Amino acid sequence: MKYIIGIGGVTNGGKTTLTNRLIKALPNCCVVHQDDFFKPPDQIQVGEDGFKQWDVINALDMEAMVNTIKGWVENPVKFARSHGIQVAPTTEMGPPENQIHILIVEGFLLYNYKPLMDVYDKCYYITIPYEECKRRRSTRQYTVPDPPGLFDGHVWPMYLKHRAEMETSCLPIEYLSGLKTKEEIYNQVYEDIHNTLLNRL
Ligand SMILES: Nc1ncnc2c1ncn2[C@@H]1O[C@H](COP(=O)(O)OP(=O)(O)O)[C@@H](O)[C@H]1O
Numbered sequence: 001m002k003y004i005i006g007i008g009g010v011t012n013g014g015k016t017t018l019t020n021r022l023i024k025a026l027p028n029c030c031v032v033h034q035d036d037f038f039k040p041p042d043q044i045q046v047g048e049d050g051f052k053q054w055d056v057i058n059a060l061d062m063e064a065m066v067n068t069i070k071g072w073v074e075n076p077v078k079f080a081r082s083h084g085i086q087v088a089p090t091t092e093m094g095p096p097e098n099q100i101h102i103l104i105v106e107g108f109l110l111y112n113y114k115p116l117m118d119v120y121d122k123c124y125y126i127t128i129p130y131e132e133c134k135r136r137r138s139t140r141q142y143t144v145p146d147p148p149g150l151f152d153g154h155v156w157p158m159y160l161k162h163r164a165e166m167e168t169s170c171l172p173i174e175y176l177s178g179l180k181t182k183e184e185i186y187n188q189v190y191e192d193i194h195n196t197l198l199n200r201l
């Protein structure tokens with residue numbers, strides 16, 4: 001059985017932190033990070049606001065991201081092995097039809113791209129309020145550092161726009177408060193996934 005989990009949400013909400021905990025705990029679990037698909041800086045357009053438009057879908061090579069996910073769907077065992085993830089032997093997992101393969105797709109713009117809308121079996125979305133987001137973001141080092149004013153001039157307005165867009169889609173999204181402790185968020189999501197997978201097997 002294949003199971004694809006989306007961990008979306010606001011920048012610095014705690015997506016990577018949660019994902020890293022889950023991949024250690026879940027069996028045969030691979031991950032695709034949306035951040036790995038950012039285009040190089042010279043391909044990022046400058047908007048009317050004067051900022052490079054990093055927080056839009058066009059800043060990402062979404063075709064490559066979709067192809068990576070398709071690669072996992074076609075052959076999760078090969079995908080896992082080529083990403084250095086140990087696959088449990090079939091004997092440990094029971095018959096092949098009971099073998100679980102999990103993919104976590106993690107990123108800030110997961111639910112705003114049509115070709116990906118149908119791939120998720122479960123959609124999580126982490127939120128934190130403006131002040132906390134700005135505080136966490138101010139300590140974060142990206143490969144391209146934030147120029148002064150980027151958060152208020154581009155990052156936060158784009159987050160609000162994309163979130164509103166996402167909410168008009170029919171995706172069943174489970175919201176998680178990123179203000180809870182890392183442990184609480186992890187326990188909540190782990191239990192949810194565990195119970196869902198037990199019911200499906
Ligand atoms: N539940 C939490 N409570 C407090 N700080 C958190 C929590 N989750 C993550 N952080 C911190 O917030 C920052 C961004 O976390 P990260 O997981 O990289 O976010 P994202 O992947 O959503 O951008 C890191 O410094 C991380 O330690």
Ligand SMILES: O=C(O)c1ccc[n+]([C@@H]2O[C@H](COP(=O)([O-])O)[C@@H](O)[C@H]2O)c1
Pocket residue numbers: 010011012015035038054055107108142143144155
């Ligand atoms: O990773 C990069 O190369 C990169 C370069 C420029 C900007 N980013 C920022 O990465 C943010 C999304 O990642 P995250 O982990 O904060 O959700 C987004 O808000 C962008 O502004 C990321």
